[in-house]
Amino acid sequence: MTEPIIELQHVSKRYGDTVVLKDINIELERGKFYTLLGPSGSGKTTILRAIAGFLDVSEGTIMFDGKKINDVPANMRKVNTVFQDYALFPHMNVFDNVAYGLQIQKLKKAEVQTRVEAALKMVRLAGYADREISELSGGQQQRVAIARAIVLEPAVLLLDEPLSALDAKLRKDMQYELRELQERLGITFLFVTHDQEEALALSDEIFVMNDGEVQQSGTPVDIYDEPINHFVADFIGESNIVAGHMLKDFLVEFNGQAFECADAGMRPNEPVEVVLRPEDLDITTIGNGKVSVKVDTQLFRGDYYEIVAYDSAQNEWLIHSTNPAKDGDTVGLTFDAEDIHVMRLNESEEDFDARLESYEDD
Structure with a gap:
């Protein structure tokens, strides 16, 4: 691994008795798109401001x-x-906004002109140099802000929820543009958001934060498929989380039954939490199902039906199905062993990684 461009080593931040960051350890490599993801108050913007030098x-x-x-x-x-x-x-046009930092550096006028034009072209605003800020859409203003940042040729670009003010369609369009821009520039992006779908779509690596701590880090696929704890499983996407016991390697009990699974490295009969994603559940007849549930409500979401059902122990099950169900019917649910993810209670990321390595090496 090459030396990281940015590294936070045991970083903490307190305001009086209030601890905002708790022993943060993060490494950012060159040329990758990273995301700090978490709810409000989790500490993600504090990390960004500390890297920027604002605190x-x-x-x-x-x-x-x-x-x-x-x-x-x-x-x-x-x-x-x-x-x-x-x-x-607001009192400056597009060109002057983008050129401001270069002019502070007292660069020659010709160089300022060249670099501003290149930055505007990079964000697809060539020909907008003379426009007033008030004449621009929200998406165009966001591009001006990015152009003003990249014109200074930073090694790292920090983005503090820059898409939050945009409407849903424009926000999705700008996600594509941000990712393409990062790849064209080849520099490190550190992006802050509370939007899970946004983080999954954009990132090479995600740091999931809560209560001033990094709960889990990894690729979007790792975070989604292998959540480390209840918070991550519940916060990233939608999940069915039920209590169970790990009977032995690759065999877990929940809902009063034993199921084959893909997890190992836990103690026999250890209490665990079991995660099943709604899209991994298929509705079938009671006789063919692994779990029986009673349909309570459903909503049509366009390309799937979102169905809420309950088992005999009153565990709630969320199901995404391309076929509708009937309220009040009892149906069976089926799933594969690979769809079951087992989480230890209160396991740290270090212990989780060590456990994965131990049984992957076997």
């Missing part, structure tokens, strides 16, 4: 290119930030 950390070290930058002023760090509200200057 000091209480403990720990922030490294950039192998050098400590805790005491380096914000304007001397090779990072730039795109804010949630874009922070554009």
Whole structure:
């Protein structure tokens, strides 16, 4: 592995008795798209502001290119930030907004012109240089904010929920544009969002945060398919989470029955939580089902029906099906062993990784 461009080592942040960040350890490689994902108050924006130099950390070290930058002023760090509200200057046109940072550096006029035109072309706003900010749509303003950031040629671009003010369709369009832009620039992006679908769609790697801690990190597929704990399983996508016991390697009990699964490395009869994603459940007849449930309600979501049902123990089951069910009917649910994900109670990410390695090596 190459040396990370940014590394947070045991970083904590306190405001009086309130702990906002707790022993954060993060590494960012060059040229990748990273996302800090979590609910409001989880600490993700605090991490972004600490990297940018807008606030000091209480403990720990922030490294950039192998050098400590805790005491380096914000304007001397090779990072730039795109804010949630874009922070554009309304009295300046597009060109002057993008050129502002270059003019502060007192670059020659010809170089400013060349770099601004290149940045506007990069974000598909060529020909918009003379437009007033008030004449632009929300998506166009967001592109101006990105152009203003990339024109300074940062090694890392920090994005603090820059899509949150856009409507749903434009937000999805801008997701494609952001990902394409990151790949064209080849620089590191660190993106903050509370939107799980956005994080899954954009990221090379996600850091899932809650209560000032990184709960789990990994690729979108890893995070979705192998959640480490109840919070991650519940926060990332939709999940059915039921209590169970790990009888032995590759055999778990829940809902009063034993099921083959793909998990191992736990103690015999250890209490666990079992995760089944709604899209992995298929409706069948009672006799052919592995679990029997009674349909309570359903909603049509366009390309699938979202069905809520309950088993005899009153566990709620969420099912995504291309076929409708009938309210009040009792049906069977079937699923494959690979669809079952077993989580230990209160397992740390380090213990989780070690357990995976131990039985993958067997």
